[in-house]
Amino acid sequence: MKSDIRVCASWREHHDRPVYTLTATCPACGGDAVNSAPAPYDPTDRYGEYRRALKRRARQ
Structure with missing residues (x-):
């Protein structure tokens, strides 16, 4: 199942957010x-x- 919401592929180069x-x-x-x-x-x-396991260790 794919999301219908899309994001600009080059937002880092063209937009602030x-x-x-x-x-x-x-x-x-x-x-x-x-x-x-x-x-x-x-x-x-x-x-x-x-x-x-890394995530569990980081939480502790």
């Missing part, structure tokens, strides 16, 4: 807009266990 849109192009600069959703969870991720 992220510009969000529902269209395929940025309304401010006319550049391409990309999906703003994070990557989906992958149960076959070989390093996921290590990343989660």
